[in-house]
Amino acid sequence: MAAFVIRRLLQSVLVLWLMSLLVFVGVYAIGNPVDILINPQADQADIARAIAALGLDQPLWQQYLTFLRQALLGDLGKSFAYNIPALQLILERMPATLELALAAAAVAVLLGIPLGLWAGLAPDSWAGKLIMSGSILGFSLPTFWVGLLLIMLFAVELGWLPSGGRGPTSLLLGIPVSFLSWEGIRHLILPATNLALFKLSLIIRLTQAGTREALLQDYVKFARAKGLSNARVVGVHVLKNILIPIVTVIGLEFGSVIAFAIVTESIFGWPGMGKLIIDSINVLDRPVIVAYLLIVVSLFILINLAVDIVYSLLDPRVRLGGATD
């Protein structure tokens, strides 16, 4: 167990280092760092000062060390557009993204498991077939296109829900959140649904396959032979068995939900990190781009690491140390 954690930690550090190298090469070696890191509106003297401050007159390897040291100290430069440290800017936007991602995960789970169960219990019914074909569509349609349809239908045509923005937020433990007010929830519904769609399809398919598999098992038949009600057989004996792989997948996929939030946030004007990065790319706010890449990749590595460790803890064979016979 300890060896496993250490190996995964080392691997994470390696990936992070590779990433820093990639960003460095992209910014300093391929692009012109003066363009990338110094505000194009700066005058000649400013530029000279900045070049010296950033050490751009030094050899490349030394520049890399400087870059690495500053990154480790949390100094990733100042945003041109907002004129505040890039790191601070991104951290300010992070709660919105996390709230959206969590809401999406909740939608995916709360809808996906019941729908998957239904499709698994009645695979030949029209409802079961409809659910499964729907999940195929959910897999193959691009998120942004579904997002547009949602806006067109629910915001423009029906006018039930707002077409974008985050709406009012309230503070929860000092973090601004939407879900505490009805107006905030109204703003959250469409983007969360949109972001959930892909994972929803995934969970439906996993649950359906798991249910069909479990229904064929002797232990389910034995549970019925005990005279348990259908609700108990499905809700306890079947569900509990398929929940372990589903929970794992949800954990593993959470990083990808955050990544795909880029698309959803852009469509719905949701003020999170994803919209920030696209805006920054469009106005060439490069320090923010560099900071975003480093932060998101770190976040990603952390999530993957956490899921790996938690999973190895949850796996009963690891946890309980094997059978006694």
Added chain:
Amino acid sequence: MSEAALRVENLRTHFFTRRGVVKAVEDVSFSVAPGKILGLVGESGSGKSVMGFSIMGLVDPPGRVVGGRILLGGRDLLRLAPEEMRQVRGNRIAMIFQDPMMTLNPVLRIDTQMTEAVRAHADVGRRAALERARDALARVGIASPDERLSAYPHQFSGGMRQRVAIAIALLNQPDLIIADEPTTALDVTVQGQILYEMQKIARESGTALIWISHDLSVIAGLADEICVMYAGRVVEHGSVDQVLDEPLHPYTGGLIASVPSRNRRGEALRQIPGMTPSLLELAPGCAFRERCSRADGACAQDPALSSPAAGRQVRCFHPLTQGATA
């Protein structure tokens, strides 16, 4: 015989598969009295398990009971509403499955799996249910049942798991227990212990027992009556002594000849030639005729069940005569 715990009459269970109809149980009748043990023998695929599931009302689609009656204490189970049937399952009739490694849910603790079986049928609290679970475990010979209750199935050996399954079957003092080859997957010593315990339980509590097996020697030491199934039909029925000493059906004769036994030491063991016919769209006529040494033209017709002596039945045009075995 009005006091039979269970009486099955002309039961027919068919599977409507895409490739045709499989008549897994065809026109089967028998009955078991309280405290008695009926051995159901037949080779693999002869319809024994389907027979058991039909009684439980647990035949999986595309299968369906298409005819007959299953009388439990005078009530026809086939006419019960789903909820009434659920109350019978695990309560009046319990079933034990073949593979102990697969019958317990791997992610639920033993106490959960036992108390839920109690509370599905009786309005008792968790503590009372636990009490009953502990007693049942003790009855099937599990040491320190209190600790065992909070374990997961994978912490038990195969024999222990089967004991737990038997304990679950005993929880509600059923009128009938159907044991579907519960000892085949276990080693011989454990098998012997479990057989002994089951026999004792049946005798003491007056529970009727249907013991399904393909192994005649197991049935011989355990059962009161024997029902031999072949290709979904009962081909011979009688008391243990009658059937084993004077088999009438050529198939039963073959089965007995292929059991190693002390009586015929030195004689070569005989195998029944050929294989079980596919039950898919079975041609009319005696299903055994491809493998039967006594077959003739008459056997192209369906033989009817005849009763040559009291309590005995056989489905054959040319039954064996006394003394001859196959």
Added chain:
Amino acid sequence: MEREPTPLQRLVADFARSRLALAGLALLALILLAAVFAPLIAPQNPYDLAQLDVLDGRLPPGSKSGNGLTFWLGSDDQGRDILSGIFYGLRISLLVGVVSTLCALAIGLAAGLCAAYFGGRTDSVIMRLVDIQLSFPSILIALILLALLGQGVDKTIFALIMVQWAYYARTVRATALIERGKEYIEAAMCLALPPARIVLRHLLPNCLPPLIVVATVQVAAAIALEATLSYLGIGVPITEPSLGLLIKNGFDYMLAGQYWISFYPGVALLLTIVAINLVADRLRDVLNPRLQQ
């Protein structure tokens, strides 16, 4: 005497047994034709400024332009015929999707075969790389590359190649490893036949069926990802608009109720992706020996 059908004939016959797949194939053929012959069949050259008139801007479907042209699917803010825009946009979308898939296929094939054939260190280095890459979602990798490289058709293609190659490498390696374990390959290796011969004659042909399936699915995924990137404004440039960019251009008008500027390019994108997926689904069933009986 009746001749045995060749494997290919059997595949075709198998494929044709699904009506839905045939419909998908027909749709795909129509889409391809529309893309290839766009200059011939489009009512208008949407990028010839001389043919555009801003006065024709944002007309709903079915209206007529100043010079008598009917905008069957409406026009955009520049007075561009949406239908023509779609035909031209399909070209870019399909070009990016197909070219990137083919290049990624070639790279992944080479990497996967190397990993399977040489094993050992080569294998672990390549597969480590594949694992790390696959642990990041495709959109993030494409975003990183495009953020560093900037917009462009060529850059988008490059980003999509980088996103995809790992899938192929993994598929190829898995199949090749199974094949490599078989006796005839071991015999060939004992005979010291040249590696190129073993790889090309024995390993490669066996990797093709799963590869074809993965590649078909991936073309659809690549087209969808390209559309997403272009919608975000970091994919293809405005001078060479793909379907994704057309959708982006109409987004603001959509909120004002002028849905057609975004909607019809979106429908074209949808049909393309669904058609490819229908074909891919059937190919998977037909090419998967486990499902055949």
